[in-house]
Amino acid sequence: MRSHWKKQVIVLSSPGRVSSKMQQLILPVLLASFWTICTGSGDWCYQSQFTCDHQCNAPDKWNHAQRDCGGNHQSPINIVTRKTLKDERLTPFEFNNYQQIFRDTIKNNGHSVKVGVPHLSTISGGGLPSTYKAVQFHMHWGNNGGPGSEHTIDGEQYPMELHIVHMKNEYTDLTTALSDPEGVAVLGFFYETSNSANRKYDPITNTLRSIKTTNSNTSLPSISLAQLIPAEQNLTSFYRYNGSLTTPGCNEAVIWTVFENTIPLSVDQLRVFSELQFHDGKPMVGNFRPVQPLNGRQVFRSGGAVILVSSTLLLAAIATALGLSQPN
Structure with missing residues (x-):
């Protein structure tokens, strides 16, 4: 019998009076800020290895290390x-x-x-x-x-x-x-x-x-x-x-x-x-x-x-x- 592993989606919520429209504006800014600080460089690695302290080319950036990827x-x-x-x-x-x-x-x-x-x-x-x-x-x-x-x-x-x-x-x-x-x-x-x-x-x-x-x-x-x-x-x-x-x-x-x-x-x-x-x-x-x-x-x-x-x-x-x- 197969083991079923379900992906979980984490929903970011903000307190009280922040509207859903405001959340839609804030989230991309936060993500953009994160990726500006933590961008891959150097050798390729798996996603589990990537941190701000260990910046490497995670799978979505492997084509930076090898074009064929x-x-x-x-x-x-x-x-x-x-x-x-x-x-x-x-x-x-x-x-x-x-x-x-x-x-x-x-x-x-x-x-x-x-x-x-x-x-x-x-x-x-x-x-x-x-x-x-x-x-x-x-x-x-x-x-x-x-x-x-x-x-x-x-x-x-x-x-x-x-x-x-x-x-x-x-x-x-x-x-x-x-x-x-x-x-x-x-x-x-x-x-x-x-x-x-x-x-x-x-x-x-x-x-x-x-x-x-x-x-x-x-x-x-x-x-x-x-x-x-x-x-x-x-x-x-x-x-x-x-x-x-x-x-x-x-x-x-x-x-x-x-x-x-x-x-x-x-x-x-x-x-x-x-x-x-x-x-x-x-x-x-x-x-x-x-x-x-x-x-x-x-x-x-x-x-x-x-x-x-x-x-x-x-x-x-x-x-x-x-x-x-x-x-x-």
Whole structure:
């Protein structure tokens, strides 16, 4: 079951006799004054890092640091399921060597936790134009298990999101792959809060306390990509669109696949990620980019996803027919 996180709107009210028209005049002045004092500069950062003492380019100013961040095909996005189109070409993926055990370095890079992957694991099928090999994976999260995924589904934000980054087989480095409009394929997975710990994640969560500070790293115990994600037979329901990297330089060279089935983690496991630190020593929380405009792009869904959507519609129709539906 999805956790629903609702945005709250804070209404500024003024005492007694100040009219609503006066409030409308005052509020823009106050906001303008604030942004005059606190304007972003320097390197890019997440909104959670921005303060008057630490002025940096927050997400809405990333295009100041990297021009491509102001492009028309940016990621992440909000996936509105009723507006997706079924694409028969989105067949099940072929995951090759995802069971391969490997050891690599896990690093706090100042923006996330990143793990390098030997170029042995590949993906093909799934409507991809080529075979892609895994390069690295990283996560984005909220604050102590609060909303933190980058993509959202019908406005719902999950506690955390995993990105497994792949590049076309013929490339030897990610920089070259990013010069190809279809050079990179990223698989996105949502995490869901579970009542029990996911022991498959012990190699990662047990090492996070060793890399709290920026640029610290340590050796990761033996692990496989397969143990981090749902079983292959549960990965037939997904969404597809063309987008970008979700951090500067925001290169628009990514084929995105966002899976419906979630990965369970306990609240305690999710909280460990919030114990990491940004470069200034503050807790690394809220390291996600807000959703970006679609700008006319179409989001597609696999055959597996349409079954779930159709089932929902069918249940709603039955409930309506039986007079069980509730008014909004």
